[in-house]
Amino acid sequence: TALDSATDRRFKAARTLTFLGMMFGYATYYFTRLSFSFVGPIMRNDLGLSMLQLGAVSSIFPLAYMNSKFIAGVLSDLLGSPVLIFSLGMMLTGLCNIGFSMGSTVPWFTFFWVANGLFQGCGGTPCGKMLVNWFPAVTRGKWWSGWNASSNIGGFCIPLLAGSVAASFGWRWGMRVPGVIALAMSALTLCVMRDSPEKLGFPSAEEHHAASEREGAAAQAAGAESAAPEEDSEEKESTWDLILKNKFLWCMAAMHFFVYLMRQGVMNWAHFYIMDQFGVPALEATARVSGFELGGLLGCITSGQLSDRLIKRNPEAGAAGLRARVMFFY
Numbered sequence: 001t002a003l004d005s006a007t008d009r010r011f012k013a014a015r016t017l018t019f020l021g022m023m024f025g026y027a028t029y030y031f032t033r034l035s036f037s038f039v040g041p042i043m044r045n046d047l048g049l050s051m052l053q054l055g056a057v058s059s060i061f062p063l064a065y066m067n068s069k070f071i072a073g074v075l076s077d078l079l080g081s082p083v084l085i086f087s088l089g090m091m092l093t094g095l096c097n098i099g100f101s102m103g104s105t106v107p108w109f110t111f112f113w114v115a116n117g118l119f120q121g122c123g124g125t126p127c128g129k130m131l132v133n134w135f136p137a138v139t140r141g142k143w144w145s146g147w148n149a150s151s152n153i154g155g156f157c158i159p160l161l162a163g164s165v166a167a168s169f170g171w172r173w174g175m176r177v178p179g180v181i182a183l184a185m186s187a188l189t190l191c192v193m194r195d196s197p198e199k200l201g202f203p204s205a206e207e208h209h210a211a212s213e214r215e216g217a218a219a220q221a222a223g224a225e226s227a228a229p230e231e232d233s234e235e236k237e238s239t240w241d242l243i244l245k246n247k248f249l250w251c252m253a254a255m256h257f258f259v260y261l262m263r264q265g266v267m268n269w270a271h272f273y274i275m276d277q278f279g280v281p282a283l284e285a286t287a288r289v290s291g292f293e294l295g296g297l298l299g300c301i302t303s304g305q306l307s308d309r310l311i312k313r314n315p316e317a318g319a320a321g322l323r324a325r326v327m328f329f330y
Contacts, residue, residue, distance in 0.1 A: 007202065008208075008212065010200075010202070011197060011200075011202045011203075011208055014194050014197070014200055014202075015134045015135075015197070017192045017193065017194075018083075018130060018134055018192075018193045018194050019134070019143065019146075019147065020192075021083075021188070021189040021192050021193035022086075022127045022130060022131070022147050022150070022193070023146070023147060023149075023150045023153075024150070024185065024189075025086060025087075025090060025123070025150075025185055025186075025189045025193075026123050026124070026127055026147065026150040026151060026154070027150040027151070027153045027154035027157070028090060028154065028178075028181055028182050028185040029089075029090060029093065029120060029123035029124075029154065029182075030150075030151055030153075030154025030155050030158055031154055031157070031158050031161065031162075031178035031181055031182060032090075032093040032094055032096070032097045032116065032120075032178050032179060032182050033093070033116070033120055033154075034154075034155065034158045034159075034162075034268075035097055035158060035162045035174065035175050035178040035179075036057070036058065036100070036109075036113060036175070037058070037268045037271075038158060038159045038162040038163045038166070038174070038271065038286045038289075039162050039163070039166040039171040039174035039175055040054050040272070041271065041272065041275060041282035041285065041286075042166040042167065042170070042171040042174065042282055043171045045282075046170070046171060047104065049106070051272065053106050056106060056110065057106060057109045057110050057113050058113060058268065060110065060113075060114050060117070061113055061114065061116070061117040062117070062264075063117070064114045064115075064116075064117030064118045064120075065117040065118075065120045065121055066121075067118070067121070068117060068118045068119060068120055068121025068122065069121035069124065069125050070121070071121060072085055072089065072121040072122045072123075072124075072125040072126060073125040073129075076125060076126050076129050080195070081195050082125075082126030082127070082129045082130050082133075082195055083126070083130070083189070083190065083193045083194065083195050084190070085122050085125075085126045086122060086123065086126040086127065086130075086189060086193070087186045087187075087189045087190035087193070088122065088186070089119045089120070089121070089122020089123060089126075090122070090123065090182050090185060090186035090189065091182065091183055091186035091187075092115075092119040092122075093116050093119045093120060093122075093179075093182055094178070094179040094180065094181070094182030094183040094186065095179065095183070096112050096113075096115050096116035096119065096179075097112075097116065097175050097176065097178055097179030097182065098175070098176050098179040098180070099112045099115075100112040100113060100116070100175050101171075101172040101173070101175035101176045101179070102172075127147060130193070130195065130196070131143060131144055131147060132205075133195065133196035133197065133198075133204075133205065134196070134197060134205050135205050136205045136206045136208075136209035137206070138209065138308070138311070138312070139209070139308060140308075141305070141307040141308040141311070142305055142308050145300050145301050145302075145303055145305070145307075146301065148300050149297050149300045149301055151296075151300075152293040152294070152296040152297035152300055153293075153297065155290070155292075155293035155296070156290050156291075156293035156294060156297070157290075158178065158290075159271070159286035159287060159289050159290040160286070160287060160290055161177065161178065162174045162175075162177070162178060162286075163282065163283050163286030163287065164283060165177050166282075167281075167282060167283040263296075266289065266292055270289050270292070271285040271286050271288070271289045272285075274288060274289070
């Protein structure tokens with residue numbers, strides 16, 4: 001059934017606000033995730049911390065972050081509100097950054113940074129659920145890459161923000177400012193974002209796309225009908241069986257592992273290397289590292305466009321396999 005113009009406008013307005021909330025909100029998550037990395041040089045000078053002590057503070061963070069992603073996904077399903085998990089997690093990461101700034105000992109820093117990691121997973125997982133809720137599969141690569149670019153935006157801005165504030169007002173304010181931004185942004189996202197179109201009385205993203213497309217609407221409906229029995233048959237298998245037998249999932253997990261190994265190494269430690277090897281000030285070193293994310297921003301956007309184009313040209317080849325090929329290429 002076709003949508004009336006008023007319903008279509010309200011659907012698109014709610015979707016746009018939700019997408020912008022995800023974009024700027026997830027960029028803010030990166031503010032509170034990377035703040036310590038870029039105030040670290042100032043902390044090392046002011047508190048006399050060694051590289052070993054700085055590494056000890058940050059070493060447990062990835063483990064806490066890994067577990068929080070799984071927990072956030074479960075909570076999103078149980079509570080039925082990814083927006084609530086997203087906004088609440090952002091508020092708690094902001095409080096952890098502010099709490100971090102109030103101490104002066106390695107155990108204090110470690111406690112708050114591990115707590116920060118436990119709430120960081122509340123960013124990405126709920127966003128994935130909202131993207132599926134609001135955007136149809138045929139255009140999801142474009143929107144997903146657009147949202148994922150927020151990590152590059154946050155990664156580009158935080159070295160400049162935290163580094164400049166720490167250099168001008170001290171490392172404590174370098175942690176507090178991202179924390180305050182997170183508190184404000186969490187309130188904003190809670191007000192403007194919506195969990196799904198169905199909760200607002202709109203049709204689903206797939207139904208909206210089929211209704212708004214004048215050409216190929218019949219093909220869209222036929223594709224949805226043919227896909228339904230396959231989905232029902234897969235439900236007979238347990239979730240763990242589906243995960244363990246999914247070769248594309250394992251390929252993507254392996255690729256993400258090695259990509260993040262390089263990315264986190266650059267973002268967390270490259271500025272220390274630049275300072276020690278080339279004798280540049282902390283602010284200049286963090287500014288140089290921020291340029292790393294500009295290339296990531298371009299690659300993120302183009303990869304989503306490329307995967308969508310491949311899927312449209314080869315619909316019979318399978319979306320997961322084509323997206324995996326794009327990841328292999330990058």
